[in-house]
Amino acid sequence: MAAQKDTLLSGSVKDAGMGGLVAFGLFSLMIGMKTEVDIGGLAIEYRWGAVATAVAVVFFGRLLLNLFVWKSERPVTGVVSGLMPKASAFSSVAHLVTPVLFVLAVTLPFLLMYWLGARGSRQYLDLAILVTTYVMLGWGLNIVVGLAGLLDLGYVAFYAVGAYSYALLAQYFGFSFWICLPLAGILSAFWGIILGFPVLRLRGDYLAIVTLAFGEIIRVVLLNWYEFTGGPDGISGIPRPSFFGLEFTRGEGGFAAFFGLDYSSIHRIIFLYYLILILALVTNFVTMRLRKLPVGRAWEALREDEIACRSLGINTTNTKLTAFALGAMFGGFAGSFFATRQGFISPESFTFIESAVILAIVVLGGLGSQIGVVIAAVVMIGGFEFFREFEEYRMLVFGLLMVLIMVWKPRGLISTRTPSITLSKGKAKGISADLVQEGHG
Amino acid sequence: MEREPLLKVRGVETYYGKIVALRGVDIDVHEGEIVTLIGANGAGKSTLMMTICGSPQARNGSITYLGEDITNLPTHEIMRKDIAQSPEGRRIFPRMSVMENLQMGAAVADPAHFHADLERVFTLFPRLKERQEQRGGTLSGGEQQMLAIARALMGRPRLLLLDEPSLGLAPLIVKQIFDAIAELNRTDGLTVFLVEQNAYHALKLAHRGYVMVNGTITLSGTGSELLSREEVKAAYLEGGRH
Numbered sequence: 001m002a003a004q005k006d007t008l009l010s011g012s013v014k015d016a017g018m019g020g021l022v023a024f025g026l027f028s029l030m031i032g033m034k035t036e037v038d039i040g041g042l043a044i045e046y047r048w049g050a051v052a053t054a055v056a057v058v059f060f061g062r063l064l065l066n067l068f069v070w071k072s073e074r075p076v077t078g079v080v081s082g083l084m085p086k087a088s089a090f091s092s093v094a095h096l097v098t099p100v101l102f103v104l105a106v107t108l109p110f111l112l113m114y115w116l117g118a119r120g121s122r123q124y125l126d127l128a129i130l131v132t133t134y135v136m137l138g139w140g141l142n143i144v145v146g147l148a149g150l151l152d153l154g155y156v157a158f159y160a161v162g163a164y165s166y167a168l169l170a171q172y173f174g175f176s177f178w179i180c181l182p183l184a185g186i187l188s189a190f191w192g193i194i195l196g197f198p199v200l201r202l203r204g205d206y207l208a209i210v211t212l213a214f215g216e217i218i219r220v221v222l223l224n225w226y227e228f229t230g231g232p233d234g235i236s237g238i239p240r241p242s243f244f245g246l247e248f249t250r251g252e253g254g255f256a257a258f259f260g261l262d263y264s265s266i267h268r269i270i271f272l273y274y275l276i277l278i279l280a281l282v283t284n285f286v287t288m289r290l291r292k293l294p295v296g297r298a299w300e301a302l303r304e305d306e307i308a309c310r311s312l313g314i315n316t317t318n319t320k321l322t323a324f325a326l327g328a329m330f331g332g333f334a335g336s337f338f339a340t341r342q343g344f345i346s347p348e349s350f351t352f353i354e355s356a357v358i359l360a361i362v363v364l365g366g367l368g369s370q371i372g373v374v375i376a377a378v379v380m381i382g383g384f385e386f387f388r389e390f391e392e393y394r395m396l397v398f399g400l401l402m403v404l405i406m407v408w409k410p411r412g413l414i415s416t417r418t419p420s421i422t423l424s425k426g427k428a429k430g431i432s433a434d435l436v437q438e439g440h441g
Numbered sequence: 442m443e444r445e446p447l448l449k450v451r452g453v454e455t456y457y458g459k460i461v462a463l464r465g466v467d468i469d470v471h472e473g474e475i476v477t478l479i480g481a482n483g484a485g486k487s488t489l490m491m492t493i494c495g496s497p498q499a500r501n502g503s504i505t506y507l508g509e510d511i512t513n514l515p516t517h518e519i520m521r522k523d524i525a526q527s528p529e530g531r532r533i534f535p536r537m538s539v540m541e542n543l544q545m546g547a548a549v550a551d552p553a554h555f556h557a558d559l560e561r562v563f564t565l566f567p568r569l570k571e572r573q574e575q576r577g578g579t580l581s582g583g584e585q586q587m588l589a590i591a592r593a594l595m596g597r598p599r600l601l602l603l604d605e606p607s608l609g610l611a612p613l614i615v616k617q618i619f620d621a622i623a624e625l626n627r628t629d630g631l632t633v634f635l636v637e638q639n640a641y642h643a644l645k646l647a648h649r650g651y652v653m654v655n656g657t658i659t660l661s662g663t664g665s666e667l668l669s670r671e672e673v674k675a676a677y678l679e680g681g682r683h
Contacts, residue, residue: 294548301545304534311494311528313520313549313596419538422574 012066020059027054098371105132105277109270118266125269129276129341131381133334136280138361138373140330143287145359146368147296148323149303151208154195154215155358158188158328160350162335164222167235167345177241181336188332189325191218196324200317203306215355222347234346241340243271276337283330284370290326292420299323300368300420357381364405366412375413445508447472447600447632448493453502455485455492462488464656465502470600470634475626477635477643477664479677480653486636487529489653490604493634494526495519506600521549525598529605529636531589535578539569542577542588546595554597562591565621583614590618594625600632601625607639615639619646640677644668652677 032051035042104111108128112121137159144152165184169175175183199210222229229235240248246255248268255271256263290296298319301309309316339345361380365372380398387394409415446469455463462485470476480486492499495516504512511519520526525546534542543562547555563570566587572580577588586606593601603622607615619642625631637643644650644664652660652673660667667673 297541297545298548300537300541301534301548304536305532307528308532308534309545310496310516311520311526311532312545312592313517314545315515315517417536419541419574421540421544422538 008067008071012063012071015066016059016063019062020055023055023058024051027051101371101374109273113266118264122266122269125266125273127382127385129269129273130385131377132273132276132280133338133341134358134361134377134381135374136276136283136334136337137331137358138365138377139280139283139287139370140327140334141358141362142365142368142370142373143290143299143330144323144327145362147287147291147303148299148320150199150320150323151204152211152324152327153208153352153355153359154211154213154218155327155331156350156352156354157195157215157218158192158331159335159338159354160218160222160347161188161191161328162332163339163345163350164229164235164335165332166336166339167238168229170239171235171237177239177336177340181333184332184336185329186332188335189329192324192326192328193321195328196321200320212352212355215350215352219347219350222350230346232346232348234344234348235339236344238339238343238345240268240343241271241275272337272341276334276341279333279337283333286326287370295319295322297420360402364402364412366409366414368417369412369414372412372414444471446470447507448634449503449505450489450493451503451505453489453492453499453504455488455497455499457497462656463492463499466653466656466658468651468658470632472599472632473626473630474649475622475633475635475647477637477647477650478653479637479640479643479650479667479673481676482638484653485656486653487604488656490526490529490602490634490636493519493602494524520596523597523599524602525593525596525600526602527586527589527593527604527606530608531585533577533580533585533588533592535576537577539573539575539577539580539588542592543569543595546592548596550596555595558595558597562594565594565624566591583610583617586610586614586618587621590621598631600634603633603635605636605638607637607642615642622646640673641668644673 028051031054032047034045034047036045037043109121109125112124115121116124137155140158141152141155144150144155162184165187166177166180169180169183170177195211195214199207202210223231225231242248243255246258247253248255248265248271250263251257254263255261255267261267287296291300298309298314299322301312301314302316302319302323306316309319338349342349357380361373361376364380365374365376379401383401384394384398387397390397405413448468448470450466450468453463453466454461466485466489468476468478468489478486478489488497491497493504495511495514495518499512502512503510506519506522506524509522511522534545537545543559544555547558550558568584569587569591572584577585580588586608590601590603590606593603606618606622610618622633622635623646626633635643635647644667647664650662650664650667651658652667660670660672662670668678
């Protein structure tokens with residue numbers, strides 16, 4: 001036993017030493033020397049301290065990995081994965097998550113006002129509005145990616161179409177938010193169909209590339225059509241929404257005066273929060289209803305097997321186009337809301353990274369899972385803002401977090417899918433993903 | 442005067458790009474018959490099945506169902522004409538439950554018949570009733586094949602197209618499935634067009650059969666006739682009865 005321990009130690013040290021040597025060979029040139037601008041040309045600056053640090057990191061990193069993971073009989077990773085909570089542990093409280101989250105979402109402004117007052121709760125309400133916007137976007141994209149299985153990397157295009165529809169209609173025709181909201185939805189849905197037609201025959205990677213390009217095209221057009229969209233200057237002075245005609249202004253005829261309240265700017269924030277919450281809940285409600293209707297079932301079947309769908313008499317063209325159109329419509333609603341909340345939009349808000357974040361929310365939440373999207377949005381967006389003090393390490397932390405989630409739960413946080421039909425009495429049993437092989441089920 | 446067949450295939454030629462897959466195929470399937478098409482790998486059996494379903498479409502020739510030309514209709518419209526297909530490789534929906542798979546089969550059928558049809562397929566395949574809440578992907582190969590046939594039946598077809606239902610299944614399961622096909626034909630008068638590699642079982646089951654070689658029909662006749670032909674025995678039944 002002792003001898004074994006000895007060989008383990010000496011072997012590990014030898015291996016780590018070799019690693020250190022290789023690292024020294026590589027880093028002595030790459031890190032150790034740096035060209036600097038000097039009088040009369042370039043000069044080489046030596047940085048042996050940095051090389052020593054890099055080599056030490058490699059040596060000790062490899063030593064530790066050798067001792068505890070690679071050569072160890074009981075790898076630490078095994079112990080760690082044992083510490084990870086098992087899915088079954090959640091199942092007893094799983095059915096409570098949705099109602100609790102719902103009640104929390106509805107009462108959130110009042111809870112915040114009670115604890116923190118109007119001034120203190122402002123930033124948290126703003127964050128809640130942001131998170132809810134992403135929940136809505138996630139739910140909208142979930143129709144396209146989660147249900148219909150069409151990988152869309154350009155979802156932000158519809159968000160942009162919705163935002164610009166409202167901004168331009170308000171600017172050119174003076175339409176109010178409540179008229180523009182449905183119009184923006186319709187226009188976005190229309191653009192969804194326009195995107196849908198050329199990509200009808202594409203799937204997977206190819207579809208992803210075309211949608212990515214589509215998202216960029218929309219952004220570039222917005223950027224360059226200066227006379228119409230204002231280009232990089234964006235559009236400012238977008239009108240705020242009113243509460244059934246009551247503006248959130250001080251004095252006569254305002255919201256506060258009408259209800260006999262003291263004027264406070266927080267009223268408008270709370271109103272915006274409830275507006276996006278209702279929009280998001282409508283998205284969820286429509287999606288959940290559609291899942292039980294023929295078109296929603298056809299989406300899911302399409303995700304599973306397109307050829308089988310056609311052989312069952314399903315018109316796959318219409319099925320895909322409805323998925324694109326509906327997903328785009330909700331993206332457009334969210335875009336309108338974004339425009340009215342910010343009061344200012346520019347193409348900068350609609351870059352590819354937005355699409356990537358929305359897609360990450362959907363994938364991390366578990367494709368097709370509505371509650372998973374909520375949890376992922378809270379974690380992603382909430383966490384993103386929460387860890388602002390980490391600054392440049394924020395991306396690193398989030399990259400790591402996403403990798404960990406994908407290793408721990410490859411199908412996303414909520415991978416159980418509830419069937420839309422069952423003959424047995426009572427609640428339909430969820431079908432756990434654990435029963436089906438990766439990539440096959 | 443011969444009666445008009447339910448499905449009439451005349452001079453069908455199908456290409457994959459420039460490669461010819463079918464070189465003028467004639468086939469008749471009459472109401473109430475089980476007709477089988479046998480042939481080696483790559484003979485064009487599945488291509489004919491897919492051409493009947495409109496994907497790929499025939500470049501020349503005609504396909505007629507109940508006197509109506511369906512040659513150039515899109516797949517989903519053909520499948521709405523009392524024709525149902527269980528495609529090659531079963532192609533059930535793996536992440537959806539057995540019930541949902543069956544429901545998808547009835548996607549274009551009159552919803553009024555749903556529960557009666559469900560009873561019918563559960564009587565035919567009791568295993569599916571036991572497994573109704575399970576995911577399609579967790580079923581065994583035989584159960585998946587049963588599900589594929591049951592799903593096709595949920596569309597209340599008059600003509601059932603089956604592409605290699607015995608593929609990769611144990612002999613006992615193959616027998617169960619073929620018994621079920623015979624039962625459907627006997628009691629409901631369902632017309633079946635069966636593409637098979639398992640020539641012995643297929644010819645035993647079928648009223649009539651066709652043999653396809655290299656994109657053309659080389660032999661046709663009743664099931665027992667074909668079974669006794671020397672060419673068929675040599676080419677497809679070698680190695681005994683499997």
